[in-house]
Amino acid sequence: MKPLVDWLDDRTGIRGLVxxxxxxxxxxxxxxxxxxxxxxxxxxxxxxxTGIFLWMxxxxxxxxxxxxxxxxxxEMFGGWLLRGLHHFMAQAMVVLLALHLLQVVIDGAxxxxxxxxxxxxxxxMQIVLGLxxxxxxxxxxxxxxxxxxxxxxxxxxxxxxxxxxxxxxVGGADYGHLTLTRFFALHAGVLPGLxxxxxxxxxxxxxxxxxxxxxxxRRPDCAFWPDQVLKDAVACLAVLCVVLFFVFKPxxxxxxxxxxxxGDMLGADLGAPADAANPYSAARPxxxxxxLFQFLKYFPGDREIIGAIxxxxxxxxxLFLMPLLGRWKLGHVFNICLLGCLLVGAGLLTxxxxxxxxxxxxxxxxxxxxxxxxxxxxKQLEESEGYLEAVEDAEASAHxxxxxIRAPEGIPPLGAIALLRRDAKTQGxxxxxxxxxxxxxxxxxxxxxxxxxxxPSAPNLYGFASRQWLRGLLSPDPKSGISSPxxxxxxxxxxxxxxxxVKGDLKKLKPQQVEQIVVALSAEAQLRSQAAEDAKDGATxxxxxxxxxxxxxxxxxxxxxxxxxxxxxxxxYGSYEWMLGMISQPESDRYYDGNNDRMPxxxxxxxxxxxxxxxxxxxxxxxWLRGEWYEPAAPAIAEPEAIQAGAR
Amino acid sequence: MDEIPLxxxxxxxxxxxxxxxxKAPLPAVPPRRGFFGKALxxxxxxxxxxxxxxxxxxxxxxxLRRRQGLHEPIRVATLDALPDDGMPxxxxxxxDRDDAWTxxxxxxxxxxxxxxxxxSSTVQALSATCPHAGCFVELKEERKQFQCPCHTSAFQLDxxxxxxxxxxxxxxxxxxxxxxxxxxQQVLVDYLNYYxxxxxKKPKA
Numbered sequence: 065m066k067p068l069v070d071w072l073d074d075r076t077g078i079r080g081l082v083x084x085x086x087x088x089x090x091x092x093x094x095x096x097x098x099x100x101x102x103x104x105x106x107x108x109x110x111x112x113x114t115g116i117f118l119w120m121x122x123x124x125x126x127x128x129x130x131x132x133x134x135x136x137x138x139e140m141f142g143g144w145l146l147r148g149l150h151h152f153m154a155q156a157m158v159v160l161l162a163l164h165l166l167q168v169v170i171d172g173a174x175x176x177x178x179x180x181x182x183x184x185x186x187x188x189m190q191i192v193l194g195l196x197x198x199x200x201x202x203x204x205x206x207x208x209x210x211x212x213x214x215x216x217x218x219x220x221x222x223x224x225x226x227x228x229x230x231x232x233x234v235g236g237a238d239y240g241h242l243t244l245t246r247f248f249a250l251h252a253g254v255l256p257g258l259x260x261x262x263x264x265x266x267x268x269x270x271x272x273x274x275x276x277x278x279x280x281x282r283r284p285d286c287a288f289w290p291d292q293v294l295k296d297a298v299a300c301l302a303v304l305c306v307v308l309f310f311v312f313k314p315x316x317x318x319x320x321x322x323x324x325x326x327g328d329m330l331g332a333d334l335g336a337p338a339d340a341a342n343p344y345s346a347a348r349p350x351x352x353x354x355x356l357f358q359f360l361k362y363f364p365g366d367r368e369i370i371g372a373i374x375x376x377x378x379x380x381x382x383l384f385l386m387p388l389l390g391r392w393k394l395g396h397v398f399n400i401c402l403l404g405c406l407l408v409g410a411g412l413l414t415x416x417x418x419x420x421x422x423x424x425x426x427x428x429x430x431x432x433x434x435x436x437x438x439x440x441x442x443k444q445l446e447e448s449e450g451y452l453e454a455v456e457d458a459e460a461s462a463h464x465x466x467x468x469i470r471a472p473e474g475i476p477p478l479g480a481i482a483l484l485r486r487d488a489k490t491q492g493x494x495x496x497x498x499x500x501x502x503x504x505x506x507x508x509x510x511x512x513x514x515x516x517x518x519x520p521s522a523p524n525l526y527g528f529a530s531r532q533w534l535r536g537l538l539s540p541d542p543k544s545g546i547s548s549p550x551x552x553x554x555x556x557x558x559x560x561x562x563x564x565x566v567k568g569d570l571k572k573l574k575p576q577q578v579e580q581i582v583v584a585l586s587a588e589a590q591l592r593s594q595a596a597e598d599a600k601d602g603a604t605x606x607x608x609x610x611x612x613x614x615x616x617x618x619x620x621x622x623x624x625x626x627x628x629x630x631x632x633x634x635x636x637y638g639s640y641e642w643m644l645g646m647i648s649q650p651e652s653d654r655y656y657d658g659n660n661d662r663m664p665x666x667x668x669x670x671x672x673x674x675x676x677x678x679x680x681x682x683x684x685x686x687x688w689l690r691g692e693w694y695e696p697a698a699p700a701i702a703e704p705e706a707i708q709a710g711a712r
Numbered sequence: 713m714d715e716i717p718l719x720x721x722x723x724x725x726x727x728x729x730x731x732x733x734x735k736a737p738l739p740a741v742p743p744r745r746g747f748f749g750k751a752l753x754x755x756x757x758x759x760x761x762x763x764x765x766x767x768x769x770x771x772x773x774x775x776l777r778r779r780q781g782l783h784e785p786i787r788v789a790t791l792d793a794l795p796d797d798g799m800p801x802x803x804x805x806x807x808d809r810d811d812a813w814t815x816x817x818x819x820x821x822x823x824x825x826x827x828x829x830x831x832s833s834t835v836q837a838l839s840a841t842c843p844h845a846g847c848f849v850e851l852k853e854e855r856k857q858f859q860c861p862c863h864t865s866a867f868q869l870d871x872x873x874x875x876x877x878x879x880x881x882x883x884x885x886x887x888x889x890x891x892x893x894x895x896x897q898q899v900l901v902d903y904l905n906y907y908x909x910x911x912x913k914k915p916k917a
Contacts, residue, residue, distance in 0.1 A: 106760065109761075109764075110764045113764040113765055113768055114764050114767065114768055116768070117767075117768030117769075117771055117772055118771075120771075120772060121771065128813070128814070131813040131814065132812070132813055134813065135812055135813040136771065139813070140771050140774040141770050141771065141773070141774045141777060142767050142770030142771050142774075143771050143774070145767040145770070146767045146768055146770070146771050149763070149764055149767055289750075289753075290749050290750045290753045291749070293753045293757070294749055294752055294753040294756070297752075297753050297756035297757040297760065298756060300756075300757075300760045301756050301759065301760050304760050304763060308763070469813075473815065473817075474810065474814070474815030475813050475814055475815055476814070476815065476817075477814055477816060
């Protein structure tokens with residue numbers, strides 16, 4: 065072994081290098097306060113290692129960024145751990161930066177001859193913040209997408225070149241493939257390269273001047289190895305443990321995985337895929353930028369530039385001037401006070417931002433406590449409710465996205481967003497509200513849960529055409545029957561022919577016969593939820609069909625019996641195809657003809673642009689009303705109460 | 713001889729006294745910590761390095777856990793489309809394909825040569841992938857043989873090597889059957905990929 069090392073040393077001088085690296089003198093002995101720089105180097109190394117492995121799975125484009133990250137998180141072995149480490153170590157790095165800066169300023173280590181190194185440190189800080197800003201976008205989820213839109217839009221207010229600057233960073237006027245490729249190149253190439261360059265300078269100059277020690281004679285000097293190395297290693301281990309705690313937090317706080325796959329619960333969050341057409345009102349920057357976000361609230365309109373650019377620039381300038389001011393004792397005290405004020409100010413702004421968003425969450429202990437200190441006003445409370453609602457919606461659609469990508473069809477080449485846009489479960493309620501169905505119709509279950517109309521004036525569509533729903537329709541009961549507000553009570557049909565029939569002729573039938581009619585008519589709808597019962601009740605259905613032909617065809621058409629024109633066709637009543645027609649054109653002779661109350665036509669025109677709903681929207685609305693959408697056999701993501709509580 | 717005047721000694725600018733530049737003098741006393749301290753430093757230092765590397769390697773090795781997706785025989789052609797002249801013909805294989813996170817429905821996933829023996833309804837299927845290094849083998853009808861454009865491997869119409877040949881084995885024959893389905897005679901092929909470069913025909917996992 066020794067001859068080999070001798071040979072290598074002769075050719076490279078390796079012994080000297082190792083010696084120089086390990087036996088640097090530490091005046092006054094090893095101390096815990098010197099560990100911050102080493103922990104930062106460690107954190108950066110972890111980011112490089114995990115980042116390169118993530119790079120091997122990541123595909124920066126509008127159709128593949130979210131999809132590849134989801135593949136890492138949910139499919140690849142240990143992917144959640146890798147993502148979690150990278151995500152939380154990035155946050156740890158920002159905290160360590162702040163601690164390192166604080167320690168250097170308090171110790172006065174920025175003073176001559178170490179000014180240049182202090183400036184290099186500030187440059188490194190900017191690069192790290194740039195890394196976290198660019199990294200936030202890469203998963204291309206709703207959170208990162210909308211937060212980055214805000215951040216890049218702020219560039220637009222730079223006087224003169226703002227517009228072009230923004231366009232260059234975004235890679236065009238709009239966000240898309242080029243935004244991702246550019247951000248990825250910055251995040252994985254340019255910024256780490258710059259960071260390494262400045263880090264080498266930083267460490268070289270640090271080595272030149274040696275450790276700054278306030279009281280060198282306090283204890284005997286020692287070498288870097290092993291005393292300081294041991295302290296540094298312990299500190300790195302502590303950092304890693306904190307990061308791992310956050311990676312595993314849902315399992316630790318929730319008492320295990322509850323049968324879920326680890327990727328479904330642990331590691332970094334992944335929201336629903338980015339959707340430019342679906343604004344995400346809970347978009348917030350990463351927590352360490354939250355103070356800036358809050359700060360901007362105080363600079364309305366044309367003064368935004370003060371909060372977004374001028375004040376931060378002045379603060380950075382003052383940080384750069386610290387070593388010069390620090391030459392005087394008073395200046396040094398000023399520097400410490402300034403840094404303290406900045407940190408306290410940022411802390412208060414962060415607390416305020418957090419409180420603004422969460423004050424309506426009465427179930428959280430922390431919020432209850434905070435509300436005592438910072439009482440809310442009604443307007444803020446309303447905004448907070450909106451925010452919390454948006455967060456809940458975002459979680460729901462993130463979970464839905466995971467369920468959909470695991471469906472047998474998988475992710476189409478157009479990306480996961482195409483799955484969500486075709487998803488009746490999530491799009492149905494949106495269309496129901498946007499197409500103003502909710503102006504008249506409720507869709508609420510017996511417990512009052514569901515989609516409510518502010519002023520219901522038409523039938524409740526929950527379970528439309530199901531046996532339960534039809535039993536109500538064919539009931540004369542004033543509270544729950546045909547003339548109640550649940551059905552025709554608030555329409556022009558409240559005392560119409562149908563109500564008259566239910567209260568008159570139908571009463572002459574035996575209850576068993578009415579039930580046969582209900583079962584037969586409901587079978588026309590071919591509801592998936594009733595398929596088993598329909599298959600079983602063939603005899604009842606046959607009897608019911610005969611009864612319908614006898615009883616109902618004076619007004620209604622039912623297969624071959626009766627005629628169109630006076631009342632809705634009962635052939636295929638409530639089926640997918642029947643409902644499509646009803647929503648498209650309720651005034652056609654197949655439906656209400658001249659007896660239509662206020663039901664608007666949603667797709668009566670041949671020209672698609674004149675219709676309220678396009679074919680895809682109609683399709684999803686009908687599927688949703690019929691309660692038919694893809695549902696995984698088991699819930700995609702287990703949601704123990706504890707996790708939900710912890711997330712708040 | 714005039715003495716060459718010496719250049720004036722460069723004036724070092726007077727700097728404020730600063731802390732002396734540490735020249736890393738070696739401590740005279742040996743490090744205070746003994747073996748235990750050093751070992752602990754090494755162990756902890758390795759531990760914090762192992763975690764990120766191990767999590768990265770786990771993800772890196774994930775492809776080894778994946779299996780070749782196509783296991784059901786795929787309908788490649790109808791028997792009618794295949795003249796019984798003993799001459800192979802190239803057919804695309806259309807199937808659903810999973811490419812990591814994307815699922816492609818009904819996409820061409822490869823190609824096979826089908827050959828119907830003269831006067832028979834027996835069909836032979838040969839993979840179009842060269843068993844030497846995986847190039848796409850071409851059919852030269854006028855020479856009545858397959859030729860690989862990369863390293864000049866040549867094969868007879870039944871897939872046997874034309875010697876001398878750099879390919880370690882003949883063209884990979886695929887399991888093929890003719891079934892009557894939907895009122896037509898369909899040619900179904902077990903479309904599998906095999907490792908190239910080996911004398912033995914070994915399917916990719």
